Amino acid sequence: MAYLISEEAQELLGAVKEFCENEVKEQCKEYDRSGEWPKEIYDKAIEMQLHMLEIPEEYGGMGLSRVDVAALFEEMAKADAGFATTISASGLGTKPVLIAGSEALKKRACKLIVDGGFGAFCLTEPGAGSDASAGKTTAVKDGDSYILNGRKCFITNGGIASFYCVTAMTDKSAGVKGMSMFFVEAGTPGLSTGHEEDKLGIRTSNTCDVVFEDCRIPASNLIGAEGKGFSIAMKTLDQARTWMGCIATGIAQRGMEEAIAYGKERVQFGKPVLKNQALQFKVADMAIKIETARQMVAHALTLMDKGLPHTKESAIAKCYASDIAMEVASEAIQMFGGYGYSREYPVEKLLRDAKIFQIFEGTNEVQRIVVANNTIGKF
Amino acid sequence: MDWGNHKDILVFVEQAEGKPVNVGLEALAPARTLAGLTGGSVLTLVVGTDNAAAAEKAAVLCDGVLSVEGAAFGDGCTDAFACALEAVVSKYAPAAVLAGNTPLGRELTARLGARMGLGSAQDATALKVEDGTPVWTVPVYGGTVLNDVAVDTVPVLATVRSGAFSRPEAAAAAAVTAEAVDVPDEAVRSRVLETVQEISEAVNLEEAKVIVTGGRGMGSKENFALVEELAQLLGGVVGATRPAIEDGWVSRAHQVGQSGKIVAPALYIACGVSGATQHVSGMSGSGYVVAINKDEEAPIFDVADVGIVGDAVQVLPLMMEEIRRRRAE
Amino acid sequence: MEILVCLKQVPDDSVEIHLKPGTEEVNLDGVDSVVNAFDTYALEMAARLKEAVGGSITAITIGPEKARDAVKTCLAVGANQGYLISDPAFEAADTLGKSRILAAAVRHLEAEAGKPFDLIFCGREATDRATGQVGPQLAEALGVGLITDLVDIEQTGAGICAKQETESGYRRVEAATPCVVTVNKPAYDPRYPTIKSKLAARKMPIPVLSAAELDNVDPGRPGSHVVRVYEPAKRQAGVKIKEETCEESVLKAVAMMADAKVL
Numbered sequence: 001m002a003y004l005i006s007e008e009a010q011e012l013l014g015a016v017k018e019f020c021e022n023e024v025k026e027q028c029k030e031y032d033r034s035g036e037w038p039k040e041i042y043d044k045a046i047e048m049q050l051h052m053l054e055i056p057e058e059y060g061g062m063g064l065s066r067v068d069v070a071a072l073f074e075e076m077a078k079a080d081a082g083f084a085t086t087i088s089a090s091g092l093g094t095k096p097v098l099i100a101g102s103e104a105l106k107k108r109a110c111k112l113i114v115d116g117g118f119g120a121f122c123l124t125e126p127g128a129g130s131d132a133s134a135g136k137t138t139a140v141k142d143g144d145s146y147i148l149n150g151r152k153c154f155i156t157n158g159g160i161a162s163f164y165c166v167t168a169m170t171d172k173s174a175g176v177k178g179m180s181m182f183f184v185e186a187g188t189p190g191l192s193t194g195h196e197e198d199k200l201g202i203r204t205s206n207t208c209d210v211v212f213e214d215c216r217i218p219a220s221n222l223i224g225a226e227g228k229g230f231s232i233a234m235k236t237l238d239q240a241r242t243w244m245g246c247i248a249t250g251i252a253q254r255g256m257e258e259a260i261a262y263g264k265e266r267v268q269f270g271k272p273v274l275k276n277q278a279l280q281f282k283v284a285d286m287a288i289k290i291e292t293a294r295q296m297v298a299h300a301l302t303l304m305d306k307g308l309p310h311t312k313e314s315a316i317a318k319c320y321a322s323d324i325a326m327e328v329a330s331e332a333i334q335m336f337g338g339y340g341y342s343r344e345y346p347v348e349k350l351l352r353d354a355k356i357f358q359i360f361e362g363t364n365e366v367q368r369i370v371v372a373n374n375t376i377g378k379f
Numbered sequence: 380m381d382w383g384n385h386k387d388i389l390v391f392v393e394q395a396e397g398k399p400v401n402v403g404l405e406a407l408a409p410a411r412t413l414a415g416l417t418g419g420s421v422l423t424l425v426v427g428t429d430n431a432a433a434a435e436k437a438a439v440l441c442d443g444v445l446s447v448e449g450a451a452f453g454d455g456c457t458d459a460f461a462c463a464l465e466a467v468v469s470k471y472a473p474a475a476v477l478a479g480n481t482p483l484g485r486e487l488t489a490r491l492g493a494r495m496g497l498g499s500a501q502d503a504t505a506l507k508v509e510d511g512t513p514v515w516t517v518p519v520y521g522g523t524v525l526n527d528v529a530v531d532t533v534p535v536l537a538t539v540r541s542g543a544f545s546r547p548e549a550a551a552a553a554a555v556t557a558e559a560v561d562v563p564d565e566a567v568r569s570r571v572l573e574t575v576q577e578i579s580e581a582v583n584l585e586e587a588k589v590i591v592t593g594g595r596g597m598g599s600k601e602n603f604a605l606v607e608e609l610a611q612l613l614g615g616v617v618g619a620t621r622p623a624i625e626d627g628w629v630s631r632a633h634q635v636g637q638s639g640k641i642v643a644p645a646l647y648i649a650c651g652v653s654g655a656t657q658h659v660s661g662m663s664g665s666g667y668v669v670a671i672n673k674d675e676e677a678p679i680f681d682v683a684d685v686g687i688v689g690d691a692v693q694v695l696p697l698m699m700e701e702i703r704r705r706r707a708e
Numbered sequence: 709m710e711i712l713v714c715l716k717q718v719p720d721d722s723v724e725i726h727l728k729p730g731t732e733e734v735n736l737d738g739v740d741s742v743v744n745a746f747d748t749y750a751l752e753m754a755a756r757l758k759e760a761v762g763g764s765i766t767a768i769t770i771g772p773e774k775a776r777d778a779v780k781t782c783l784a785v786g787a788n789q790g791y792l793i794s795d796p797a798f799e800a801a802d803t804l805g806k807s808r809i810l811a812a813a814v815r816h817l818e819a820e821a822g823k824p825f826d827l828i829f830c831g832r833e834a835t836d837r838a839t840g841q842v843g844p845q846l847a848e849a850l851g852v853g854l855i856t857d858l859v860d861i862e863q864t865g866a867g868i869c870a871k872q873e874t875e876s877g878y879r880r881v882e883a884a885t886p887c888v889v890t891v892n893k894p895a896y897d898p899r900y901p902t903i904k905s906k907l908a909a910r911k912m913p914i915p916v917l918s919a920a921e922l923d924n925v926d927p928g929r930p931g932s933h934v935v936r937v938y939e940p941a942k943r944q945a946g947v948k949i950k951e952e953t954c955e956e957s958v959l960k961a962v963a964m965m966a967d968a969k970v971l
Contacts (some may be wrong), residue, residue: 008910015784049903062903076853265676354717395875455872455879457854481875482832482840482857489841492804493848497932501839514935519837520725524734527935562964568853572869577877608836613971632876637838646970656724663943667970671963675950684946684968689954697958702971705962 001358002071003035003298015138016072020079028080028204031364032349035198037160041083041212046116050076054091056098059110059243064271066301070246074294077250078257078362081353082204086118089205092240093119096165096181099239100224100232105183109163112185112350117162121240122152122210123233132167133176133230137212139168144219145169146182148212152195154360158208159193162186165236166324167229179229183221201352241361242314245321248357249293250323255332255350256286256315262336262345282331289324294322312374319367320356329354381514381614385474385533386419389445391464392437393483401585402479402541407440409506409544410477413513413535414442418472437551439675445471445573447619451562455571457483459562461490466560468495471533475513479638488536504641521637522660526608527699542585542641542664575608577646582616582632584640588617589648593661595622596651596672596691603628604693606650612699616644620658636661637696650691654679671695709763709863709885712756712817713787713829714810714846715747717771717778720834743778746831748785750891752898753861754829755786761863763826764788768813768917770798770806778912783909784901791817795918798927800944805927807845812925813917814850826885827868832857834891844888853887859894 005013011296018150029039045051053069055061077084084364090113099107113119114255128134137150148168171178184191193325194209224232260283263274273279296317303310333340358364388410392403410421420442425433430446438444447463464487468476476491478484480502492499492651500515507514507527515537517526530536584590590614591604605622610617616637619628635642636658647665654657654670654677662668663682668684680686687694712815719725720740743751747868749861755931767787772794779790791811812907818824828850830843840856847854859878860871867884873892901909949963951957965971 008907011910012906015901015906044900047902054901085961119943349859381726444721455881457856482923485840486844486854489803489844490848490854492841492931493807493845496804496928496931498802498804499839499841500932501837509935518940520719521835521937523722523725524727524937525940526937529935530932531929532931568887569855569881572880572882574874574879575738575877579876646965649759657835663940667965668943668946669965675948677713680948681945682943683948685961685964686946687957688948688950689957693954694934697955698962701908701958701962705966705971 120161245317592618594652811849
C-alpha cells in the first residue's frame, strides 16, 4: 500500500519517478563514492521544481497536501536518500520562518527557494546536540542590527544554502527562554562555512560547520520575538522529523524492492532463493514494518494538515521509520548474501544511508523521551 | 493476386557518392521473385546527377536500367526524386515498386503511396509467396514480434531491410535507358544548401565476416580501443551499440541494431553489450556469437554460443594474447 | 510561429513486447503507454524554436480516449493547447489514412484559429511500427514542403533552415513555410515537466475532434493487411563461462571458438 494520494499527485509521481530513475538513481552511485555534492543533479531537480514542494501556495508553491508531497519524497528517497535529505533539509530550514516569521521574511525565504535556492537550519553546536539549550552562539542587539557570534556544526546544506535559520542566545542568563531565532542570508559578511563532514552515508548531501564572526544582520531578521527561539526550534522539529520518517521509509522500500528482485533471480539449489519460505518471511517482515512506518508518517502529516497536535505522532513516525529502515537494510544485505556486502550491489549503501536517520533531527533516544512525555504526561 | 496489366517490378536503387547502395541492389532479389509471379521484368531505377557507375553495377543484376539524370537530381533533392519516381511509375505501370529501407527509400515510397493511394510494407526482412500473393515479413516492436503483411494495392510498395536479402547473381548486362523527367519549379519546395561529410570512414558491416561490437560496458573511449584492436586482429569490422555511439566513442556508421545496420557475420563478438532487443534484433542472424559481460544476467547471454562472465576491459587483452599465441603455434 | 506537433501514443519501448502464448495477440498487459520517443524529440525541438522566435504550439494525436494522456503529457512540456482526434471511423486507418485525417485536422484547426500553421512537426517514426510514413504522407496530403530526419532547426527570412542527419554527416536544407518536418534524435534530451506545468496541464481542456468536426474525412481502406503475427525463432543460448579467474575463462572460451572454427 502506498500513500493514499490525490489524482494530481499520482500524475506527478509518475514524472518524479521517471526523473529519479533517469537522473538520480544511477548517477548518485558515483557521488556516493566521491562524496562530492552533485550540483548538476540538484540543478535538474530545481528546474523540475522538486526543491519547492513544501512551499505554501500563497508564496509561489504548489498547494499539495503533505501526504501528496510525502509520496514524492519517498520516490526521491528510493533513488537516493542523500538527494532527498538535501531537499527535505531545505524544508526544515524554511519552517522557522513559516512558523513564526514576519510576512516580509516569509516572502523573502520562499522567494529564495522558488528562485532555485536551498535553506538550512542551524541549531546544533559542538557542545549542544541533544541538549539544544546549551548553545553558545550569541546575538547582541546593536541599534537596528543584531551581531551574531558562534559556531554551528553538522548543518545539512551548510555549504550550499541561500539562507540559514539560526538559533542564538540573546539573553544567556535566561536559559532556553533566552534563545532567539534569526534569518541570515548567504553572503552576509561574517558568515562562513567551516569543516565539511566526510560521512558514512547520505554522501550526496552537504554537511558542514557554519561560523558566525561579528555577523551583522538587520534587526528585522529576528524570527518571532526575542526569547522564542527554542520554542520555534521545537515546533520546527516537530514538523520536520516526520519528513525524516518519510525518507527512512523510502530507504526501507528500496531495500525490500532490491531484495525481492535479487531473490527472484538468484538461483541456489536449483531454484530462486526467494522460493524458500525463510526468505519469504523476511520479505513479509519488511513489508509489515514499511507499511506501518508509512502509514504513521501519513497520519502525522494529516494531523499537521488539519492543524492538530502532532508532536507525539511525528516522533513515533521518525523513530519507528528510521529503526525499521536499519532493520530492513540489514536484512536486505542478508538476503543478498556475500554480494550484499559488496559495493557493486546497491544494498550496503542503504544501511549506511539509513543510520543517520536514527541520529539527526533528534536522536531516537530523544524521540522516545518525547513519546514518553506525551504519553505518560506530568506526574 | 490480380495484377491487371501491371507486370514489371521497379526497384529504386539509391546512390551514395556515385555508387549504388547495397540495400538497393539487395532489393533486386525479392524483385526477381515478384517478377516470377507477374511474368514481367525487373527494372532498376537510378536517379541522380551522374548515374553511369550505378547503372553499370545494377545492369548485370536486372533486366533493364532506367536512368533519370540531370542537375535537378542532386543529393538530398527529394522533391525532384519523388517527381522522377512518380513519372517513371506512371509510364511503366509496374506491378511493384521496391526500395531499400533507407531514409530516402522510406520517404519516396511514402510520397508515392500518398500520391497514388497505395498501401505498403516497410522494412521487410523476408518475402514469401502464398497462393500467388506476395507476403512480406515486417518486424514490429523493435523486432520481438513479426507481422506477415500482404499489400492489397497495385503497384505493391515495399522497402526492404539492409542485409535481409542477398543481391542476385550477376548476369549479362541489361540495357540502360535514359528517361527524361521534367521537374516543375513548383514541385521543388526544399533546397539543399550544404552537405557535410562528418564520417569519412567506409564501414561495411553488412558484408563483414567478423564483427566485434562494443557497448556501454566498455566504459570509456580509451577502453573502446580494445574493441577496435580485437576487430583488427580478426580482420573484422567494429560494431557499436547506441549508448557507445551517444557517448562519442565511435561514429554512428558503426551502429548495429534496429536503428543501425542489420548484420549477419560468421562471427559476432559482443563486448560489454547488455543485449537490448533493439540491438539483438540487428545481430541475431549471426553465425557464431560470443558475449562478454560482467553482468551474469545480461540478456545478451541468451543469444550467445559462448558467454564469458567478466569485465570486457580485462577479458579483451587476455583474449587477444591467447589468439596471438595460438596463431604463433 | 504557429507550430503543430503530431504525436502518437505507443507502448513503452523500454519494455520487450511479446505475444500472448499460443495466440496472435500482442500482450500489452502492464505495459505503460507513452508518447513515442521521436515525437517527444519533435516537441522539444518545437518548444526550443518557439522559445527562440515566439509563437504557439498545438499538439494533436489520433487515438482512443486513453491517448488523451499523451496530449496531456505534451501540455506540460511546451505545448500550449492540445486536441484528441478520436472517432470509431478512424480506428482501422493505416498510415495513409492517418495522414488524411491529420490533414483534415490541420485544415479544421487553421480555419478555427483563422491562421495557418507555419510548421508541422512529426517524429521520424514511431517506436512500435517504425514505418516513417506519416510525416511524408501528411506533407503530400497538405501539398507543402517536407524535410526529414531533423536534428536541428532555425528560422530564416522566408522559412526555416534545417540540419538533416544523413548516413555520413548532415545536410543543411531550407524550405519555405508552411512545411512538414520529421525529427530524429537531436543532441539534446526532451525536458522534464516542472511540477507546476504538470499541475497546470491537468486543468487544460483537451477537446475531441471527431469525424464530424473534420468534414467527415474518409481515411480510405487500408492498403495492406496482416496475414499472421508471430515471434521470431529464438537463438539457443550456449555455454556461459565463469571460471575462478579471468584468464581461465578466456582460455576456455578461445578454445571453444577454435573448435567451432570461427577464428
